[in-house]
Amino acid sequence: MYKLWLGEEFAVGYEIWLQWAVIIFSIFVLVWTNQGKSTGEKKAGISFLVMTLLLNIGYLFELMADSKSAAFLALQIEYAGLIFMGFFFCMFFFSYVRSPIPRWMAVYALVFDLFILVVVWTSNWHEIVFENVRYEFTAGGYGLFYEYGELYPFLVLGCEVVPILLVAMLLISYIGREWVV
DSSP states (O other), rough: EEESSSSOEEEEEEEHHHHHHHHHHHHHHHHHTTOOOHHHHHHHHHHHHHHHHHHHHHHHHHHHHOOOOHHHHHHHHHHHHHHHHHHHHHHHHHHTTTOOOHHHHHHHHHHHHHHHHHHHTTGOOOSEEEEEEEEETTTTTEEEEEEEEETTHHIIIIIIIHHHHHHHHHHHHHHHHHHOO
């Protein structure tokens, strides 16, 4: 149903083609962004793009996996990119508005992200983040299914929600300063 046919024997799902397109587009944007003078926001933006690329490559590998272990490894690669995206998103906006990020915040974010990365990469031996992982046949092929563990809400909160809230507060204060001047 969701297959793109390229001959009788070769069928590829549209998700795989879409991931390839996103990866190729991300590489072009990364090369284009890397030209010219290096600035703080440019470094943070490039780092964010690299994490996005890692996330999409992991998802592509998950779609193409042919076993539970390969799909789970691909999921871990995805989360390696996802975990640090919030940090680099935050760093980009702090650099953009020329506001120094508090040192304690940067250290806390990096230590938290590294801790979560270790927990995700050791998920083969525990169910703190992913529970009841199974590899099942679906209409579009095989897929990895799991439930979220007890640490998962803290992963989302610390790696994604907190950086977005910090950026929102930063931008509100920046806009407020621009209007006052």
